[in-house]
Amino acid sequence: MTSSQLLTDPPGTAAGGGDPLARLAALPLRSRSRILSRWVPAVVVGALAAAIGWAFVSAPAMNWPVVAEYLFSPRILAGVGTTLLFTVLTFALGLLLGIVLEVMRQSGNPVLRVIVDGYIWLFRGTPLLVQLVFWFNLALIFPVIGVRIPALGLTIGGSTNELVTPFLAALIGLVLHTAAYMAEVVRGGFLAVPPGQTDAAKAIGMTSLEAQRLIVIPQAVRVILPPLGNQFIDILKATAIVSVIGGGDLMTIAQQIYGQNYQVIAMLVVASLWYLALVTLATIGQHFLERGLDRSRRRVLKAEAGR
Amino acid sequence: MSAPGATDASAATAGARGSLALRGVRKSYHGTEILRGIDLDVAPGEVVCLIGPSGGGKSTLLRCINQLESLDGGVVAVDGELVGYTAHAGHLTEASDRETSRVRRNLGMVFQQFNLFGHLTAVQNVATGPVKVLGRRKAEAERRARELLASVGLAEHAGKYPSQLSGGQQQRVAIARALAMEPAILLFDEPTSALDPELVGEVLAVMKSLAAGGTTMVVVTHEMGFAREVADTVVFMEGGVVVEQGPPAQLFGAPRSPRTAAFLRRSGGEAHSGEAQDADSDAEAAIS
Numbered sequence A: 001m002t003s004s005q006l007l008t009d010p011p012g013t014a015a016g017g018g019d020p021l022a023r024l025a026a027l028p029l030r031s032r033s034r035i036l037s038r039w040v041p042a043v044v045v046g047a048l049a050a051a052i053g054w055a056f057v058s059a060p061a062m063n064w065p066v067v068a069e070y071l072f073s074p075r076i077l078a079g080v081g082t083t084l085l086f087t088v089l090t091f092a093l094g095l096l097l098g099i100v101l102e103v104m105r106q107s108g109n110p111v112l113r114v115i116v117d118g119y120i121w122l123f124r125g126t127p128l129l130v131q132l133v134f135w136f137n138l139a140l141i142f143p144v145i146g147v148r149i150p151a152l153g154l155t156i157g158g159s160t161n162e163l164v165t166p167f168l169a170a171l172i173g174l175v176l177h178t179a180a181y182m183a184e185v186v187r188g189g190f191l192a193v194p195p196g197q198t199d200a201a202k203a204i205g206m207t208s209l210e211a212q213r214l215i216v217i218p219q220a221v222r223v224i225l226p227p228l229g230n231q232f233i234d235i236l237k238a239t240a241i242v243s244v245i246g247g248g249d250l251m252t253i254a255q256q257i258y259g260q261n262y263q264v265i266a267m268l269v270v271a272s273l274w275y276l277a278l279v280t281l282a283t284i285g286q287h288f289l290e291r292g293l294d295r296s297r298r299r300v301l302k303a304e305a306g307r
Numbered sequence B: 001m002s003a004p005g006a007t008d009a010s011a012a013t014a015g016a017r018g019s020l021a022l023r024g025v026r027k028s029y030h031g032t033e034i035l036r037g038i039d040l041d042v043a044p045g046e047v048v049c050l051i052g053p054s055g056g057g058k059s060t061l062l063r064c065i066n067q068l069e070s071l072d073g074g075v076v077a078v079d080g081e082l083v084g085y086t087a088h089a090g091h092l093t094e095a096s097d098r099e100t101s102r103v104r105r106n107l108g109m110v111f112q113q114f115n116l117f118g119h120l121t122a123v124q125n126v127a128t129g130p131v132k133v134l135g136r137r138k139a140e141a142e143r144r145a146r147e148l149l150a151s152v153g154l155a156e157h158a159g160k161y162p163s164q165l166s167g168g169q170q171q172r173v174a175i176a177r178a179l180a181m182e183p184a185i186l187l188f189d190e191p192t193s194a195l196d197p198e199l200v201g202e203v204l205a206v207m208k209s210l211a212a213g214g215t216t217m218v219v220v221t222h223e224m225g226f227a228r229e230v231a232d233t234v235v236f237m238e239g240g241v242v243v244e245q246g247p248p249a250q251l252f253g254a255p256r257s258p259r260t261a262a263f264l265r266r267s268g269g270e271a272h273s274g275e276a277q278d279a280d281s282d283a284e285a286a287i288s
């Protein structure tokens, strides 16, 4: 079809008269064929992905019966439980310490601020792996830890190796490292609330604390919830690293099992399936949380659009 | 407390309540003195307009009056009560946060950038002070908030969030929010200068009715027409001092200080709104 053909009067269109553009505008739209642009790449890439996937799935090393045998075995389930415990504790304690750090930094006390900046510099500037191994080997620096109260002739404490179990070393490492990042997330939330909000709150007679509690924090929380959700998922996956010091999590257990039965790949698949399931659940939870936050805003927008 | 209309409430604040006194107020930022000893007296029900060049310290003065900034010298008193400090045998001590916030309730403030609470609807913005600070019941406070919103012409916008309101509407909510605390004195910092020209009038109209209702007001403004029409006293500030003050007819008509005259001449060239223009042309006619 050429444009000159198009510009001839289609039957039955009396309107438009001498305006060829108006007659063009009245023609029905038909989309271009997408066989080449859409289907060919889809088939090629899909076939490649399927081939690679099948190569993995069908490899003898996968040993699916072993995967099925261990997926819900009590040891693996205990490992999943420990991973979840690490994740929740690290998230909660890390957030708490992060808030404390941020409050210290904003206190206006220059000494506190330098301490916080130094903390963040140290714990963000060294790899988590190194920090974990460091806490695990704390006994090399302090063979004994405790408190001595000379006045009472009392000593509370004991051998570092006994007190700092792999679980505790792993938790300390994860929390201290996470707190440095949490402080930054919390800071971002507070920075997002303009100082005029505090001014206005004080101007109606709120104390500084009331202004923070009733006006600033509710707005900061809205800002930091999405990054907090990402932090949770990052922590969930990062806990696998505690296996290097035998932290007892899912990955530790998977390693212990393949150390005995040599089913390395099958056990990694078991662990991966669990991580995928947990991350997927967390992502869904995050989605609903953010949607709940947005709902009030969207409800009003809808009401406005209907006016 | 349960007065039916906004104007009734503001009329009730007239009378003995609402006097403001400043003595030797000083403020520095990083070694630069922004306020160099300000004396000012505002009588109950009086409307004072503060005018002056940019950077002259007008906003700083308002923020010092309600202690959003601490003073480096001098005192501020509302109805004879010191703001931010307590006098003890022979010296002043900084008041506690709680004490300062209690005295601050007498001083409503309206900001250039509105500063409405972004997570609250208009009616919640207005009611939150009475509920959280004065301990009023929520239902009662919201009923009163709706009355106040109606009195500034926003009855049907009560449920909207600040982001869904125009600048002029936001500023009227901010005025209602300040009024809800039933302050003795209202402070305005250039309440119309962040607004599109066609929205200025609606805010000025609300302020005029407040002034007519007998509320004590201190208004920083570039709207010379408003100052001329509404002010009892116009104060010209420059370089951190009060250069001149007087009734609008005198200050605009026959300024005593050449610095005032020069400022009025300069701002006359910049005036845009209709009201500002007639005031300035009057002022210019008087100067020439």
Ligand SMILES: Nc1ncnc2c1ncn2[C@@H]1O[C@H](COP(=O)(O)OP(=O)(O)OP(=O)(O)O)[C@@H](O)[C@H]1O
Residues within 6 Å of the ligand: B029, B030, B034, B052, B053, B054, B055, B056, B057, B058, B059, B060, B061
């Ligand atoms: N928080 C602050 N820190 C440092 N300097 C400040 C601060 N606030 C104000 N200043 C300075 O104080 C001076 C006076 O500012 P102020 O805002 O009081 O002036 P203004 O008379 O309100 O001016 P405008 O008409 O532009 O609003 C300016 O030079 C400003 O830079």
Ligand SMILES: [Mg+2]
Residues within 6 Å of the ligand: B058, B059, B060, B189, B190
């Ligand atoms: Mg200013």
